[in-house]
Amino acid sequence: MKLQPILKSILVIIITLLLSLVLSSCGSDSNNVDSDKADTTGLIKLAQRSYLLKLPAGYQADKSYKLLLVFHGSGGNAMSMHSTAKFEQYTDDYIVAYPNSKEVEWNEGCGCNIAHRKKVDDLGFVDAVIADIKQRHQVLDSEIYAAGFSQGGLFTQNLACNRSKVFKAVAVVASPMSEQLAASCAPEEALSVMMVHGSHDPVLPYNGLADSNFGLISSPKAIQLHANKHNALPYPLIKPLPELGAGSINYSNGKQKFNLYSAIYGGHSWRFNQFDTSAQIIRFFAELEQPELPKHSQLVTTEQGQFHVRAMGLDNPGPAVVLLAGPNYNYHSDSAWFAALQPLLAQKYRVYSIDRLGNAFSSSADNLSYRRFADDLALVLQQLAESQVTLVAFSSSSISARWFYQQHQQQFDIKAMLYIDPDIPLAHSLSLYQGYPADWYLENLPELLPYIAEGNWTARTKDKLDLEYNEVKQLAAANNVAFDLGYFEQIIQRRLLIPQQQARATEIASYIADLDGYASLPMVSAIPVSVIDSDFEQQQIEQAQEQPELAAALQLWQQEGSAWSAEQASLSNGQYIALSNSDHLVPVQQPEQIKHALDWLFSQLQLP
Structure with missing residues (x-):
């Protein structure tokens, strides 16, 4: 029943x-x-x-x-x-x-x-x-x-x-x-x-x-x-x-x-x-206006805006390691590039990756540039109560690192710097950097920003992100690199947002002036500066073989870059580390190389 x-x-x-x-x-x-x-x-x-x-x-x-x-x-x-x-x-x-x-x-x-x-x-x-x-x-x-x-x-x-x-x-x-x-x-x-x-x-x-x-x-x-x-x-x-x-x-x-x-x-x-x-x-x-942040992330508020900071290894002693992101060939530039490097470094160091305004979860602003970020960085570090730092600058963020040292070395105890494929402030390299697309963005920025605001570049940005996503995953897998894919996804997708697309365009338009100011500064000699120099230019040289003039210009760029990097390292008692068969995204492909270079720098420091 x-x-x-x-x-x-x-x-x-x-x-x-x-x-x-x-x-x-x-x-x-x-x-x-x-x-x-x-x-x-x-x-x-x-x-x-x-x-x-x-x-x-x-x-x-x-x-x-x-x-x-x-x-x-x-x-x-x-x-x-x-x-x-x-x-x-x-x-x-x-x-x-x-x-x-x-x-x-x-x-x-x-x-x-x-x-x-x-x-x-x-x-x-x-x-x-x-x-x-x-x-x-x-x-x-x-x-x-x-x-x-x-x-x-x-x-x-x-x-x-x-x-x-x-x-x-x-x-x-x-x-x-x-x-x-x-x-x-x-x-x-x-x-x-x-x-x-x-x-x-x-x-x-x-x-x-x-x-x-x-x-x-x-x-x-x-x-x-x-x-x-x-x-x-x-x-x-x-x-x-x-x-x-x-x-x-x-x-x-x-x-x-x-x-x-x-x-x-x-x-x-x-x-x-x-x-x-x-x-x-x-x-x-x-909290509708506040984004949900990944683990270890926070927003640091300064008088200039809110900055996205990912902080790891906070219990580790010694100077803070500050990671500054630079662009790849698509000019995308944020802390996504440190999805493998930062967790590795945090096993030993107190590590911050700090996104410029207009990137990742940071708020936006009108006058964006690598030069401006040097002053913004000082405000952020002040809020983080970090006065003793070592800077790790990837690609064009060498501009920010160098200006930070120039303007704020009295305020902060800057122990050392590590450049990874830095911009080269010499005539031939500058002529390449300041040509297309930088000159095009500078000329067209007033019309470009409202055009982007209408969503006209979102599809092309999505195509680039899909390509980068697959390339980075393959690069990390091929080199057996432990990679925080979830964090990488959270950051790269922010590049699809209209304010972030506009910020990227503004930074590219500011790049010519950034380089002029960077080139006016002398090499650093008072603190150790190590330089990791990959041979990523080699692939571009090989692709340009049917254009002899372009191939020659790229070869000179590579030679000039290697010579400048070696001289900067020698002058400051740093290391010059040349990498062969390397991709430009060294933080993704070879984070262990960066850790070894940082370990060497710390071994040279007089720390209590």
Whole structure:
């Protein structure tokens, strides 16, 4: 006989209905107010519907507030959702409304439930609730949010798809997304989305549900769908959050965020053991403008802007090692090039990779150059409380390192410098550097920046990044290099963002003046300067064999560079290290060579 399970199910339904009636009665009589009483909180009637309104502590009638709408699950109501979430206990910044559904469920957009069959206009009801609250209180139009639990979370995703002009961000708890809504979702404007879901949810499964009427896509696919709808960058940031008993998958389009928090072994619940959902939702809404950063990364704020700094090996003694990135042949230049080198060096040294403004997660600015970064670097190191440093400069960042030494050697104890394929400040090399494309960018920059702003270079940038991505992976694999691919992905994809594309163009246009100033400085002699000189030019020389004039110019460039590098090392009692059969991206291909060179430099220093 199978009567016992059936009776058990009936009993659960009866208890749910009774609980719903009890909770509803808690909001009757003294809490019921008519829609014309605009300064009272409680269960507010709106035509044939109602919503529970909660004002923040210390509410001031002449102050404008953020607005948060919170949607209950199937069979629930406003009072039960309020008892669960209690958002107003976490913040005084929001007016919080808890609407009641007309039917047992919300018309969530799947076209598969009773609310749909009865043609309940829940989207219109939400519009009416917001309008009613705006009549009663002062609301910030650009700060309207939504959150929903279970079936209310499914409806909240309907709002994300069909009311994106209204909401700045939404939070979805304990629900993935229906297959029908996934197929029809077409937001008009960008908004941020947060999802929280227990990995072992038995009601609305985390991994989705195959069903002809009520099919669900998984939560990871749902957050990816939201991200894709808003042109997010391709590689998610995946972070373990053991302190919260969760993990996260985070996408970004540079302005909006799309985060899924997966509660490990969590069931169908609003809260989890270590994860306070209400607190995390408020935090997410408050930090929409702040990017999710990879492990070891931070943003250091100075008077010139925010600088992305990756700090590793912080417990190691001695002078700090500061990594300065320079460009490859596509002029891409950021801390992605140190995805193999920095973890290696951090085993022994305290290591910072610092991204210039306009690169990686750093904020942007108008007047960008390698020369300018020398002064910015001083401000960042001051904030980091690092006064004793050794600089490792890759490629054109030798300009920044040399100017930093020139301008700030009195302020900082600069122990040594290591150049990797530095720019050569001699006449022939300068003539090559200052020709195409630098001269073209300088001439066309005023027209180029608005052209880039319209997205006209995004596709070509993506093609270059795809090529670089594969080349770097192959380079690291071929040389058996331990490589932090996740960090590399997070940084290189930032190059796709419009401000970063514009920053790259501005830096190239500034390069001619950067080189002129660099060439005016004498060689460094007071501290040891080692130079790693790869033979990456050889491949270009071989490719130019059918153009004898060009091949000769490239050969002279190579010879001039090797001679200057050897002289700089000799003059300063550093090492000159020539690498054969080497790629220009020495930090990716041969990080061990850089570590050996740095070890030698430190062995020469008089350290306590």
